[in-house]
Amino acid sequence: MKVDKKEVNLKKIKKIFFIGVGGVGISALAKLALDKGYGISAINDCESKETLDELRKKGVDIVLGSDTEKFNKSDLIIYSVA
Secondary structure, X not given: OOOOHHHOOHHHXXXXXXXXOOOHHHHHHHHHHXXXXXXXXXXXXXXXXXXXXXXXXXXXXXXXXXXXXXXXXXXXXXXXXX
């Protein structure tokens, strides 16, 4: 499902959930969101040590596998089809 950009009010977003945060693109977006002050949680299907460790050091809660419990506690979900 695509969301029209007019429907998303970025001022109301506090918590973002990233799917596939071990990838180069999604991890870069997660870092940008952190720099902007958003609360971040994420999931990745496997350990990607370098990328995930850097995010963990910045306080990002990263789950490995398919546990999407935090998915429902987020205002915005970001993923890539890559």
